[in-house]
Amino acid sequence: MTRVLDCLKSARRFRWAGYALAAAGMMLLSGGCSTGPANGGTRKYVFFPPPPVAPRVQYLTGFTCGKDPEAVSGKFAEFIVGQEISAVPILKPYGVAISSNQLLICDTGTRAVDVLDLAQGTMQLFSPAGMGKLGVPINIALDADGSRYVTDTGRNQVLCYDPAGQFTGMLDDTNALRPTGLAVTAERIYISDINTHCVRVYAKATRQLLFTIPRNPKADEDTEPGKLYMPVNLALDTQGRIYVSDLSVCRVKVFDAEGKFLRAFGGQGDLPGQFARPKGITVDRAGRIFVVDAASQTCQIFDPEGKLLLPFGEPGGGSADGTGTLNLPAAVCVDYDQVGTFQKFAAPGFVIEELIIISNQLGTQKVSVFGLGHKN
Numbered sequence: 001m002t003r004v005l006d007c008l009k010s011a012r013r014f015r016w017a018g019y020a021l022a023a024a025g026m027m028l029l030s031g032g033c034s035t036g037p038a039n040g041g042t043r044k045y046v047f048f049p050p051p052p053v054a055p056r057v058q059y060l061t062g063f064t065c066g067k068d069p070e071a072v073s074g075k076f077a078e079f080i081v082g083q084e085i086s087a088v089p090i091l092k093p094y095g096v097a098i099s100s101n102q103l104l105i106c107d108t109g110t111r112a113v114d115v116l117d118l119a120q121g122t123m124q125l126f127s128p129a130g131m132g133k134l135g136v137p138i139n140i141a142l143d144a145d146g147s148r149y150v151t152d153t154g155r156n157q158v159l160c161y162d163p164a165g166q167f168t169g170m171l172d173d174t175n176a177l178r179p180t181g182l183a184v185t186a187e188r189i190y191i192s193d194i195n196t197h198c199v200r201v202y203a204k205a206t207r208q209l210l211f212t213i214p215r216n217p218k219a220d221e222d223t224e225p226g227k228l229y230m231p232v233n234l235a236l237d238t239q240g241r242i243y244v245s246d247l248s249v250c251r252v253k254v255f256d257a258e259g260k261f262l263r264a265f266g267g268q269g270d271l272p273g274q275f276a277r278p279k280g281i282t283v284d285r286a287g288r289i290f291v292v293d294a295a296s297q298t299c300q301i302f303d304p305e306g307k308l309l310l311p312f313g314e315p316g317g318g319s320a321d322g323t324g325t326l327n328l329p330a331a332v333c334v335d336y337d338q339v340g341t342f343q344k345f346a347a348p349g350f351v352i353e354e355l356i357i358i359s360n361q362l363g364t365q366k367v368s369v370f371g372l373g374h375k376n
Contacts, residue, residue, distance in 0.1 A: 045347035046324035048312035057301075057312045057356070057372055059324035060345035062365030064090055090114055090366040093359035095139035095182075095280075098335045099146065105359060105367065106137040106150065106331075113137055113150065118338055132159055132167025139233070139331070141182040141189075149189060151179040158182065158191055160207075171207055181233035185240065192231035192244060199231055199244060201259070213242065213259035226253055226261025233331070237283040237304075245291060250275040252291060252306065265306030270296065273308035280331035284354060284372075292329040292358055299332060299358060299370075312370065313358070327363030332356065334372075342369060349376045 047055035091109025098104070101119035104126075111134055112127035126148075127134060135154020142148060146163030158171035158179050171179075171189065177200075181192035188210070189202040198217040201210045214224045221227045229248035236242060240257035250268035252275075255261055266275045276295030283289050287304035297315035302308055313326040335355045346352050352371035360366050 044323070045350075046314075047347075047350075049310060054375060055350065056310055056374065057370050058346060058350055058352075059313075060342050060352075060355075060369045060371050062323075062368040064364060064366045092361050093366050094330045094361070095137070095151075096331045096333045096357055096359050096367070097140045097142050098333055098338070098355075098357060099142045100337060103357065103367075104140050104142070104148070106140050108136050108138060111136060111154070113140060113148075118341055126165060128161070128165065128167055130167065132161060134159070138180060139182045141184045143184050144186065149182055149184055151182045151191065153178065153180070158189070169207065171202060181231065181244070183234055183236045183242075185236065190234060190236070190242060192228075192234045194230050194232065197228050197231070199228070199234060199242060199255075199259075211259060213244075213255050214261065215259060226255060226264070228253065233279055233281050235281045235283050235289075237287060238285065243281055243283060243289060245278040245281045247278060250278060252278065252281065252289065252302075254306070263306060265302065266291075272300070272311050273302075280329065280358070282332050282334055284334045285336070290332050290334065290356060292326070292332045294328050294330065294361075297326045297329060299326065299329065299356070301372075313368070323365075324368075325363065325365070326358060326360055326368060327365070328361040329358050329368075330361050331359045339371075342371065345369075346371055346373070350374070351376050 046059040048057040090105060091107055093105045093107050095106035101117055103116040103118060105114040107114050110125065112125045115124045115126050135152045137150045138153050139151040140148060148161040150159045152159055156177050160168045160170060162168050176195055177193050178195035179191045179193055183190040187204055189204050191200045193200050196217055199213040201213065202208060203210055214226050214228065216224050219227065228244060228246055230246060231244045232247045233245045234242060242255045244253045246253055251264045251266040253264045266278065268274065270276060275293050277293055278291050279294050280292045289302040290299055292299045298311050298313045300308060300311045314324050315326065335357065338355060339352050342355055343352050350373055352373040354372050356370040356372055358368045360368060
């Protein structure tokens with residue numbers, strides 16, 4: 001990663017658009033081609049950063065529905081969902097979460113949660129009726145036992161379900177919530193609320209509000225460091241720190257587990273390390289922070305202190321079949337358990353360390369799968 005950062009420092013004088021176009025011209029590595037799709041064509045492996053820097057991220061595959069046209073990934077639909085539900089589409093995904101062999105996608109178009117079983121190769125729509133009926137599901141978080149928590153901007157509530165999908169209640173209070181981001185720990189539920197401009201922290205056992213981040217959302221930044229304006233998404237790291245993407249000021253703000261402001265990074269702009277419309281955010285086991293930007297249509301990786309390591313993902317429209325592109329990306333998650341499942345999409349000699357899964361609200365690939373790894 002150090003070599004990547006050194007390379008980027010010398011390129012920061014260029015505007016983001018110029019950087020993306022220059023990278024796009026080099027990222028299809030002709031030297032890394034091999035026989036790929038089942039139709040006998042030659043696969044072009046897409047890496048980031050472009051050469052001569054050693055590759056760290058590879059685009060692996062993507063999908064839109066139960067049966068997609070054959071592309072660089074081959075018949076991925078057969079691998080992921082099987083033929084019996086080939087007409088099921090993913091229309092307008094937002095939140096994504098993965099646990100064990102299940103990938104869950106909040107689809108604001110179908111107003112349901114798509115549940116993809118990577119082990120069985122099946123896909124189901126989670127669309128409960130009655131009190132637990134979904135309005136506009138936008139984000140989802142999974143508890144260790146498989147319980148599901150869904151932020152719903154149609155109902156302006158957080159809906160709670162047990163591991164079997166049975167509705168167990170909701171989180172709301174006398175304030176008119178506009179919940180967006182969501183994260184859970186063993187004892188707490190964190191909800192970003194753009195109506196009250198804060199992150200609301202609840203006790204999981206009682207579902208009672210404990211405190212807000214910042215403690216006084218109405219204070220100004222001079223008296224309340226870390227003031228939030230439009231907290232759209234959030235993530236937690238292994239130390240319990242809270243990372244919030246603040247759309248209005250184009251920054252990521254970091255707090256400790258009790259809501260004390262620690263630092264911020266980013267800022268409005270079109271240079272690497274800056275944001276135009278930051279949305280989904282996640283943190284991996286090494287403390288690396290992943291932030292997708294719906295305007296630049298990229299994902300940027302930062303170190304634990306907020307220093308840029310690597311941007312990746314060509315903006316949508318750069319590839320006719322969506323290979324390696326992001327198109328209005330909304331959310332991102334990382335996973336380790338399914339690395340073996342996706343290793344077959346990697347270029348020869350490229351070892352995947354973790355998966356990066358990104359939802360796209362437009363384009364031919366509604367879900368893009370990348371691998372963070374290294375050349376063997």
